[in-house]
Amino acid sequence: MQSTPDSQAVTFQPEADPxxxxxVGPVVDASPAARPGAASLVGRFGRVETLDPKRHGQxxxxxxxxxxxxxxxxxxxxxxASGPEFLAWLAGRVEPRDSVAHAIVDLSxxxxxxxxxxxxxxxxRVIEIGHLVYxxxxxxxxxxTEAQYLLARYVFETLGYRRYEWICDALxxxxxxxxxRLGFTFEGILRQHMIAKGxxxxxxxxxxxxxxxxxxxxxxxxxxxxxxxxxxxxxRAPLNALGDSxxxxxxxxx
Numbered sequence: 001m002q003s004t005p006d007s008q009a010v011t012f013q014p015e016a017d018p019x020x021x022x023x024v025g026p027v028v029d030a031s032p033a034a035r036p037g038a039a040s041l042v043g044r045f046g047r048v049e050t051l052d053p054k055r056h057g058q059x060x061x062x063x064x065x066x067x068x069x070x071x072x073x074x075x076x077x078x079x080x081a082s083g084p085e086f087l088a089w090l091a092g093r094v095e096p097r098d099s100v101a102h103a104i105v106d107l108s109x110x111x112x113x114x115x116x117x118x119x120x121x122x123x124x125r126v127i128e129i130g131h132l133v134y135x136x137x138x139x140x141x142x143x144x145t146e147a148q149y150l151l152a153r154y155v156f157e158t159l160g161y162r163r164y165e166w167i168c169d170a171l172x173x174x175x176x177x178x179x180x181r182l183g184f185t186f187e188g189i190l191r192q193h194m195i196a197k198g199x200x201x202x203x204x205x206x207x208x209x210x211x212x213x214x215x216x217x218x219x220x221x222x223x224x225x226x227x228x229x230x231x232x233x234x235x236r237a238p239l240n241a242l243g244d245s246x247x248x249x250x251x252x253x254x
Contacts, residue, residue: 011209014026032122035122036100037050041154042150043143045106045141047150048151050101052103053091056090057087059112060103061087063136065083067136075196093114099117099119099130099131102117104138110137112135113132113133113144115147125160126163127161128164128165129151129155141233145223145239149221165206165207169201169203170202184207184208186206187205188204189205190204190205
């Protein structure tokens, strides 16, 4: 991974080891975080809920069908030639032990995107957001941002994680603009990190920490407040505290 300046290398003041005098990290609560389970995270513009392929599958296919570019940066999936092929893939998202898939649902009750909490490490209290696909109906809407707020709040406040990760193809410019706007910190490039659909992939690594969440939460809530939107649900002010881009995820991350 590309190196960072010493001032960014650690997030804490080191302490002296009582036996050796060498610098070590501070003592932290080593209690494990909770694993994600069934959830319904309700916001003002929609909700994020545990994926149910039988209920969400067909609406998702209708929202994503024909938009092949959305799958360009997903490492091993899509685009799909037919509804049954897509629905088979979606059903497979429910089973993995290390991933919990969610549907993003608008106010009409229609599923318009998917996101997963994955690489779940309760003992280290580290979790990742990934397998993220936003349909055109979701992109650049208030719900696109609200879904990320709801998931981050769930990760930090309900489940008790210390570190929330976002990784994406280093060439995925849209995802990288979005993750910066959402308040994640860029940590570096994992070179030749994986082979994705037969091609080399360098991976960009971002994170958000529990100590950063209160400020991120306040910025999200200022942006999501009713008085920040006009009658057409267009933002009056950008998400300044998290970055000044107006991007929202339009391609997969993870």
